[in-house]
Amino acid sequence: MITFEEVSFTYHGAPRSALAGVDLRIGEGELCLVAGRTGAGKSTLLGAVNGLVPRFTGGTLAGRVTVAGQGTESHPPQEFAHLVGMVGQDPLAGFVTDTVEEELAYGMEQLAIVPDTMRKRVEETLDLLGIADLRRRALRTLSGGQQQRVAIGSVLAAHPAVLVLDEPTSALDPTAAEEVLAAVLRLVHDLGTTVLIAEHRMERVLQYADRLLYLPGDGTVRDGAPAELMADIDVAPPVVHLGRVAGWEPLPLSVRDARRHAPALRQRLDGVLPPPAVAGHGTGEPALAARKITVAYGTAVAVRELDLTLRAGEVTALMGRNGSGKSSLLWALQGSGPRRSGSVAVAGADPGELAAHEARALVGLVPQSAADLLYLHTVEEECAQADAESDASPGTCRALLERLAPGVPGRHHPRDLSEGQRLALVLAVQLTAAPRVMLLDEPTRGLDYHAKRAFGRTVRDLVAGGGAVLIATHDVEFAAATADRVTVLAEGEIVADGPTADVLCSSPAFAPQVAKVLRPLPWLTPDQVASALTAPPAPEAVR
Incomplete structure (x- = not known):
C-alpha cells in the first residue's frame, strides 16, 4: 500500500538529513507505530506519505514515495485526499468550518460523496468517537481533547485507505484515548485500513501495533516487530522498563502480558514499602x-x-x-x-x-x-x-x-x-x-x-x-x-484529592501501568521497583 524507495529528505539550511535512505514496504491493513525521540523526524516521515513533505515544508526530497501505486512526486497532496487521511499535531490549525457537524461533513463534500451517505457517516462517526453531544458546538469552544476527537472524526468519516495520525491521543484522557484507538482498530481489522501512528505515549498504542518504525535520530528508520525492537531502543513505555528491571523474557508489551509474569515479582515486593516516587519538599504553607x-x-x-x-x-x-x-x-x-x-x-x-x-x-x-x-x-x-x-x-x-x-x-x-x-x-x-x-x-x-x-x-x-x-x-x-x-x-467539581499513590492506584482509569501490573500493591513507577530490587537486604536484628 505504501512504499518508500531510498527516500532522503533535508530541510533547507539543516546541517543533516531528516530522513536518509529510507526503504519501507507497508502492506494493506497494517497498523504501524512510528516512534523516536522529539525531533527525530517522525512528522517528516508521516508528511512524506501524501506529499506534504516537501511540497508544503520546502526542502529537498530524493527517492520515491508511492501510495497504492501513485507517486507523490507527480501528484499533489489534494489528489491523495481519497486515499490518505491525515490528522496533524494541532487539530485547531486544520479546521475549516465552524461547528462539529460541519467539520465532519466538510472532507466528504470535497470528495463529492452523495448527501445520504454523508449524513449516515456523520452519525456513525459521532457515535463511534462519543461526541454526539457536541454536534452543534462551535469548534473553538471545545476543549483540546474534544477538538482532537473531532479532527480524527473528520478524517475517519471519509473512509480513507490510509490513515496517518500524528500524536492522536496526546490531548485525550485515558478513556477517550481507548475509545479512539478502538475505532482505529476497527478500521484496521474490519476494513483493511492501513494506519501509521506517531505517538510519544507508546504505552497506549504499542500493544496494538503490527510493526514498529523506530527513528533513532540519524535519519534512518529501523523496521521490525515491536517485541524485537523494544529489546534495545531508548524510548520505551513503563511496562517495558518494568520487564527490563525484573528480567522478564520476552519483554511485555502490554499490562496483560506483564501480569502473566507479575506473581513472582509481587511476592518479592510484598511487605516492602515503596520508596517515594518524588522527593518531597512540601512546607505546608x-x-x-x-x-x-x-x-x-x-x-x-x-x-x-x-x-x-x-x-x-x-x-x-x-x-x-x-x-x-x-x-x-x-x-x-x-x-x-x-x-x-x-x-x-x-x-x-x-x-x-x-x-x-x-x-x-x-x-x-x-x-x-x-x-x-x-x-x-x-x-x-x-x-x-x-x-x-x-x-x-x-x-x-x-x-x-x-x-x-x-x-x-x-x-x-x-x-x-x-x-x-x-x-x-x-x-x-x-x-x-x-x-x-x-x-x-x-x-x-x-x-x-x-x-x-x-x-x-x-x-x-x-x-x-x-x-x-x-x-x-x-x-x-x-x-x-x-x-x-x-x-x-x-x-467542574473536585471528586478526588489526595496523595498521588492513593488517588492513582485506586482508579482503574488513571492508574499507571506499573500500578495495574502490581495491583493491589501501591507501586507507581519502574524506578521505584528498580530501587527496591537493587537495595541491599535489611540487616537481621541483633539477638
Whole structure:
C-alpha cells in the first residue's frame, strides 16, 4: 500500500538529513507505530506519505514515495485526499468550518460523496468517537481533547485507505484515548485500513501495533516487530522498563502480558514499602488559595464553586476527562480568564485584580496552545527575550531548553520546529521567570520519555525552591513520576484529592501501568521497583 524507495529528505539550511535512505514496504491493513525521540523526524516521515513533505515544508526530497501505486512526486497532496487521511499535531490549525457537524461533513463534500451517505457517516462517526453531544458546538469552544476527537472524526468519516495520525491521543484522557484507538482498530481489522501512528505515549498504542518504525535520530528508520525492537531502543513505555528491571523474557508489551509474569515479582515486593516516587519538599504553607471559584460561559458552567489550595514545595496534578473544566480553572487562577465569582490569593493579592505584568510575576501559565506565545523570528531571540524580561542571567532560558529538548538549532524559526520542540521552547521561556506559582496545561504533549523526565526534574527543581506547580494533564505516567498530589475534576467539581499513590492506584482509569501490573500493591513507577530490587537486604536484628 505504501512504499518508500531510498527516500532522503533535508530541510533547507539543516546541517543533516531528516530522513536518509529510507526503504519501507507497508502492506494493506497494517497498523504501524512510528516512534523516536522529539525531533527525530517522525512528522517528516508521516508528511512524506501524501506529499506534504516537501511540497508544503520546502526542502529537498530524493527517492520515491508511492501510495497504492501513485507517486507523490507527480501528484499533489489534494489528489491523495481519497486515499490518505491525515490528522496533524494541532487539530485547531486544520479546521475549516465552524461547528462539529460541519467539520465532519466538510472532507466528504470535497470528495463529492452523495448527501445520504454523508449524513449516515456523520452519525456513525459521532457515535463511534462519543461526541454526539457536541454536534452543534462551535469548534473553538471545545476543549483540546474534544477538538482532537473531532479532527480524527473528520478524517475517519471519509473512509480513507490510509490513515496517518500524528500524536492522536496526546490531548485525550485515558478513556477517550481507548475509545479512539478502538475505532482505529476497527478500521484496521474490519476494513483493511492501513494506519501509521506517531505517538510519544507508546504505552497506549504499542500493544496494538503490527510493526514498529523506530527513528533513532540519524535519519534512518529501523523496521521490525515491536517485541524485537523494544529489546534495545531508548524510548520505551513503563511496562517495558518494568520487564527490563525484573528480567522478564520476552519483554511485555502490554499490562496483560506483564501480569502473566507479575506473581513472582509481587511476592518479592510484598511487605516492602515503596520508596517515594518524588522527593518531597512540601512546607505546608499555602502558595495559592482559591475559594468558591465559578467559571461560566453563558449558561454553561465549567467550574462550580471550587475550593483549591496549592502548597509551597508541592506539585499537584489536575486530572479529569476532557471537558471537565481543567483549562477553565487554570485561566481563572492565573487571572486572565473569566471568573463569575470567587477569589484567588497569592502572596496577599488576587491575580485577577492586578495588571497583566504584575499577575505574571505571581502566577505563570503555559496554555495548551503554547506556540501562540512565540512571536520572534529565531529560537535565539526567544531565549534572549525571555532572559531580559525575567531579569535572568544570559543563557538561562537556553540552558532550560537544552534540558527539555537538546540540540534545537538557535537560528531556526520557532514555527519550523516540531510540536515537541516548540512546546519545550515555550516551557523554557515561561520557566525562566520562575514565578511563585506555575500553572501548566498539558505540558507534556509532544515530549518523548526522555524529555518528560527532564521536564519532571525541572518541575521538581521549581518546587524545591519553594514554588508551587499545578499541572493539568492526561499523562498518568508523568503524574505518577512527578506529582506529590492528584486532584481529579468532574463537571467542574473536585471528586478526588489526595496523595498521588492513593488517588492513582485506586482508579482503574488513571492508574499507571506499573500500578495495574502490581495491583493491589501501591507501586507507581519502574524506578521505584528498580530501587527496591537493587537495595541491599535489611540487616537481621541483633539477638
